[in-house]
Amino acid sequence: MLDKAYDPKPIEAKWLELWHEARLFRSVPSGNPDKFTIVIPPPNVTGALHLGHALNNTLQDVLIRWYRLHGYETCWVPGTDHGGIATQNVMERQLKAEGKSRHELGREKFLERMQSWTRDCKKTILGQLRRLGCALDWDREAFTMDEPRAKAVFKAFQGYWDSGLIERTELMINWCVRCGTALSDDEVEYEERKGALWHIHYPAESGGKGLIVATTRPETMLGDTGVAVHPSDERYRGLIGKKVRLPLTGRLIPVVADDQVDPSFGTGAVKVTPAHDRNDYEIGRRHKLPSMTVIGRDGHILPECGVSAYAGLHRDEARKRIVADLENLGFLEKKEDYKHSVVVCYRCGQTIEPLVSMQWFLHQERLAPKTLEAFDGGRFRISPDNWAKPYRDWLSKIRPWVISRQIWWGHRIPVWYCSGCHGSDITHVGGEPVYHGRARKGDYGIVVSWEKPSRSCENGHSASWIQDGDVLDTWFSSALWPMSVFGWPDGGEQLRYYYPTQVLVTGYEILYLWVARMQMSGIEFLKAPPFSQAIIHGIVRDKSGKKMSKSLGNVIDPLEMMEKYGTDALRFALILQAHPGRDIPFAEDSILGSRNFANKLWNSTRFVLMNLPDSPSSGAYRLESLSHGGLELADRWILSEYQKAISKARDRMKERNVAAAADALYEFLWDKYCDWYVELAKIRLQGADGPSKEAVRAILIQVLSGMLKLLHPFMPYITEELFSALKPYSEDGSDFLYRARAPETAFDWSNPQAELAMAALTEMVDSLRSLRAQLNIAPGLKLRVCAAASGDGARRLIEDHSGYLNFLARLESIEFWDGGTRPPQSATAVSSQATFFVPLKGLIDFAKEKIRLEKELSKCQSELQKIAAKAENKEFLARAPQAEIETARSQYESAKARLGRLKDTLAVLAQS
């Protein structure tokens, strides 16, 4: 027998072990044409999983298990991502705590430490995924930096190189001075910050007035190579083409006219620093201004800046000094407060330094059109579709992607330079040769190779190859994930069977960074989008909508929640709130609700088991063996509701509304099955053995086990446990629910009449219960009541189901009151189809009863008013659809009848 309350811990541990032993989630290419494959968004190996991961993976698990239940060959591929900068940052923080730096350690030692960290971290993450119940095919575990994935990266790089889509060249990029690397446009964020606008006087060459520029970054003036004004700006017309003198350095720089300048902003004159600002870079190009780099990669002023006093200063320090010097020398006209957005690194939050830099670029602007075409052609969809437009826009104005990173943790760029050919472009940094030049397909002395080339170069230099020192952006390997996990670039059965996959589940924050990149890679190399649908979910936030972060102290640890409330409760709580297109404000309370639901499931199964014979006769409880004729109202009603709930859940799942699907099951189980059917079943279960008792048992078992199957994707552990207890009585002998068949709905149980009849009866019960509560009638006291039905149908309904009413409303008996005077000294429960008189001689406070009825009367009146406004409206009757009119009419009639009876009752009460 089951315990009184559900205790998740031992049960989760048990099934975890059994699933694992059975290698339950293993998938092999089969003949099944219905495939459902998902590749996991590989978590970065930066630490433990957070609540966002719990949501992401629960959603995937629900889908996988759901499709498996419905007969699909499912495959869910687990894995982790090396995580590039993010992971390297974690390690650097560790080293810093030990008082070391990666440079002291050296590349090789550093990478060894990274490897060992990665091993531990993978173990943690995969263990957490397992604990979460994820039906991942553990035999397929992949890592973005393991050998097969490295091969894929090489192959992709080579492919792009051969098509001329990859080159090493000098362009403006985002440079993070903290992380010491270039970043793509998608790896930076904008942040509103309070700053200042400094107005600086640039005198004319002749020593005349010149002009005043406004800037937020005075320190970059050392690299100014021009000043731009709007061509039609009257104030500066005379200066265009002339030169002004740059304060502090004394350099002469030209004034140019450019449309990009907004004459109404600041002073209408812009200093142009092509090397340190994206716009200035464009202006500089248009006017052939030289580019002068004055801030180095470490964020310090370079000696080449022209003023030795500033050389070596950090950019922030330099700003202070320069502003002070300008002020002292009288060049600073004014400083105003100014709020503007600054570009920051998405990994460390430091202000980005735009730099012109020699980097590797992938010309994804040439890949995007085909991807866009696939999207517009419907070969790939995004759900919910409000992300479709931003996705399109991103693809439409895509720029070259900087793929090189100046870090150590990642796939080393597989390009080799011949030091014989390129000696002049090679310097030694920290004892290692580093290439500084450009590179593209067809250049001599440059090859793409998996290993160090053994042959000599075109010019006959032998064995003098050096490898590029940079590594690839972590997203470069992530972009290949749906291909590489199935063995690409080797073709093979796996790739043929599983590629393309069906869905990808991820958060919107990596839609461009990752989803779009995968689409581009898949279409480029395998001519097919890697998945036909991306399901985008929201971010898990705290209850007030704030992002969870360690610094805010509002983080909820999934593991802790699983310990405290059980894994199923956590999963269900997340799912119930994962409404498509919305973020999830999450509070611990919500897990409590789901924990309670798990307990409800547990106890309803416990109840059913308590009412079954000890030794089941096999197959005795098949639903199919029940005929409509042998069932009573409650049976026909619950089967009808059951069928409705199933089809609703299935529809919602098709729409990818997992929350609504879960809600439909929750509502059915609790509000229909437990609250009404189980209660009514007690009548027969407490009675004598016989066919009727067997029928109610069959329905209790079958409906419950069907629910356990359908809930299994959401709450895998508890359902597995309960199903196994119920299995001896069930027709489905599957060893695990993962292998079970979905509940059949071949037989049509839909029964609107039963639903109507039950609705009438429950309304009667409600009215009686309400009366009892309000008159403080002791719960244990059984009442003898008189009933006046509104018609023959209603009377028959009450007669036939007096057992239901007696049991649910705690009645001793029901007698019919056929006209004549009212039963004396009685309270009255009025519902649409009946009035119940509850004679309680001496027990009723008539004043109280009058108040109660008056209140009900006024409620009923306002209800009637609303319906009457509709049902009596000529326009409505003339134009509304017939079915609508029918409904309104019957609603009107029943409200009117009820009102009439309430009035009669009050009138009688007034006399007594």
Add this chain to the structure above:
RNA sequence: GCCCAGUUGGCGCAGCGGUAGCGCGCUCCCUUGACAUGGGAGAGGCCAUAGGUUCGAAUCCUAUACUGGGCACCA
């Protein structure tokens, strides 16, 4: 600045053309042979504002105001 969401009882959210729903919280009653992680009964909302379409609007349209997000710009 452009675009997209959101604005529904104390809190968090569903509903998205036909008498306002759920969970939590709150009030009262109940340890009745599944479950107090429970049962029963209640209180609480003119569905942001203003117009419009419609027989009928929380639901569709158009503005406005907040809130959040995406994109661009901010010298």
